[in-house]
Amino acid sequence: MSEQLEQTYTPYSYTYDQFTVFFHGGRVYIGEKNYPVGQCCVDILNLEESVLDKLDQRVRDFVPAAWELLKKKTNSAAVSAQEKLNAVWDIIFALPVYRDLNMDYDCNYHALENLFADRRKWSQVQKPHSEGRAMYQGMIAGLEDFAHDIRELREQLLIMTENYFEKLERRNAAAYANAYSYFYADMFTIAANVFGEDFSQSFTVMLNFVPMMHQTNKDEVFIAEKTTFDRLVTFLRTEFYRGLAAGNAPRRCRNCGTYFLLDSGYNAIYCNNIAPGETDRTCRKVGAHRKEAQGKENRSPARVEYDRTYNRLKQKKNRKKISVDEWNLAVAEAMRILEQSESGQLTDDEMRAKFKAL
DSSP states (O other), rough: OOHHHHHHTOOOOTTTBBEEEEEETTTTEETEEEEEETTTHHHHHSHHHHHHHHHHHHHHHHHHHHHHHHHHOOHHHHHHHHHHOOOOOOHHTTTTTTTGBBBBBHHHTTTTHHHHHOHHHHHHSSSSSHHHHHHHHHHHHHHHHHHHHHHHHHHHHIIIIIIIIIIOOOHHHHHHHHHHHHHHHHHHHHHIIIISSOOOOOOOOOOEEEEEEEEOOOTTTTEEEEEEESSHHHHHHHHEEEEEHHHHHHEETTTOEEEEEOOHHHHHHHSSOOTTTTTSOHHHHHTSSSSOOOSSSGOOOOHHHHHHHHHHHHHHTTTTTTTTHHHHHHHHHHHHHHHHHHHTOOOHHHHHHHHHHH
């Protein structure tokens, strides 16, 4: 059994249109890292538009070379097309999700050269209506649509979060589901009446349930959903909706304008990044002095967790489960964690883990 579990950690290698992640317990495991579900969508929302513009340009440089290779059928044409394709990979593989995966660089960065050197496969690509030609055309079309698909997804998430989620009084799975029902109905109506098509949020993935060992605690085993995707946007849509089901959603910081992941139960309006024009104060710290952030309902996630931890420790002290000295040490440590989080030294994920350990 232990040998089978070890195989779950085989260092898979991936291509941009064939990669696998694992979902379990409100987290997504990508390569050696794991994140709360929804975080990858936040990273994509915060991606600079200039990155997508540069990607579009490099794809435009590559596509003519790819078609020229079919005409010239020479080693020099294969090398030229490969160099332009590698310039595309340099951007794509630095994007969120891909940057955490164990990419098959040898396969990706020599794909066209290897294809041209394989006489059998190359002859298939030469035939206009063959499976090989269809795969070649599909690769080109996928790259041409790559940046557009990300922009389209970002626009959809922006509409959903700004127009349907921002006015919510509560931030949990039930509230998001209710808001999404209105968004879905509106989009379904627009798609049918304006564009004459269905608004579908369905896509095909390969799903397996596998035993998986915890990345740090090797004695802990759980059942994970091993999911294989052929497009980045398919993964991002899946992760986004899984996040909503878990009560997580992107939110735009009211101070700096960047997106952050708002975890279930919190209603923070500021992110925990260093605020613009500041050297050590976070947006939450700056926003704490504003009227809109005052009141119990707008406590920061760190303050919420501190209050919960303080009450939990107080109950343990009152029930004689910890001594007065232990209580004093624990409260002092809780205050230190609060200060670290409010100053941006801890992510919300790290902050919750530290409070939970007290």
